[in-house]
Amino acid sequence: MGGAHGGAGEFGHMIVDAHGPECSCKNRGCLEGLASGCAIKRDAQQLVKSGKGRHMLFIAGSVEKIDARVVGKAAIDGDKEAQAVLANAGRYLGIAIANVANLLNPGAFIIGGGVACGVGDLILDPARHEAYQRTYPPYRAFLKIIPAALRSQSGILGAAAFAMDQLESENDKLGTD
DSSP states (O other), X not given: OOSTTSOTTOGGGSBSOTTSOBOTTSOBSBHHHHHSHHHHHHHHHHHHHTTOOHHHHHHHSSGGGOOHHHHHHHHHTTOHHHHHHHHHHHHHHHHHHHHHHHHHOOSOEXXXXXXXXXXXXXXXXXXXXXXXXHSOHHHHTTOOEEEOTTGGXXXXXXXXXXXXXXXXXXXXXXXXX
């Protein structure tokens, strides 16, 4: 992590809907609260409680057991309601991507994590569409949104790399003092 206080890169806490649900950080409308595995689980459970989402309920066995993996499985099976839950999350991801694209104009967005890697284009296509619509027009032709090569392992491997960097930094300090 970089930044003045070690918190740069908190992509998940970018506000993408000012009237969205409360996030774990106590803000409203964070990407994490709208497009994470927990958000997908919440939205799917609400859908099932409203009397819809029968295929997700069938797969899970009970409302409480519905999670992002169940939604992904149902979506891959062709369930339109599960696909809509993922598409909604993808649109919020696309809004966040467009914000970063407009601010920093990076060469590519590499999306990792269990949900995105597990369902691929079912979440990435809506993200691409939304990001393309909201990105500053001169940048659109260069907008790339691709799945992480490390798939769902990217988070844990990134954490391990960060820990190794921290350990190396501490060892350097001890060696120079």
